[in-house]
Amino acid sequence: MGSLFPVSLGVPIEGALERAANLMIYVEALSAADAFVNKGLESAIVQTLSEMAKALVKASKQGEGKS
Numbered sequence: 283m284g285s286l287f288p289v290s291l292g293v294p295i296e297g298a299l300e301r302a303a304n305l306m307i308y309v310e311a312l313s314a315a316d317a318f319v320n321k322g323l324e325s326a327i328v329q330t331l332s333e334m335a336k337a338l339v340k341a342s343k344q345g346e347g348k349s
Contacts, residue, residue, distance in 0.1 A: 295342045302338040305331050 309331045318324035 293345075295345055298338045298342045298345075302335040302342075305335040305338070309335070 309328050312318075312324065312328055312331075318327075
């Protein structure tokens with residue numbers, strides 16, 4: 283199975299980690315805002331953003347081993 287976020291040689295890992303940090307900021311802001319009437323949708327969005335951040339960190343760790 284392929285990676286959601288493949289790591290390529292020459293692409294800075296710092297950029298991926300910065301994007302992961304930004305995604306977690308969005309998760310924190312959405313959770314704190316309590317703005318969604320549909321809590322199921324809010325939960326799905328927060329979970330999706332969290333999983334995306336996790337995948338970026340995982341791909342970055344794998345990429346470090348390839349340099």
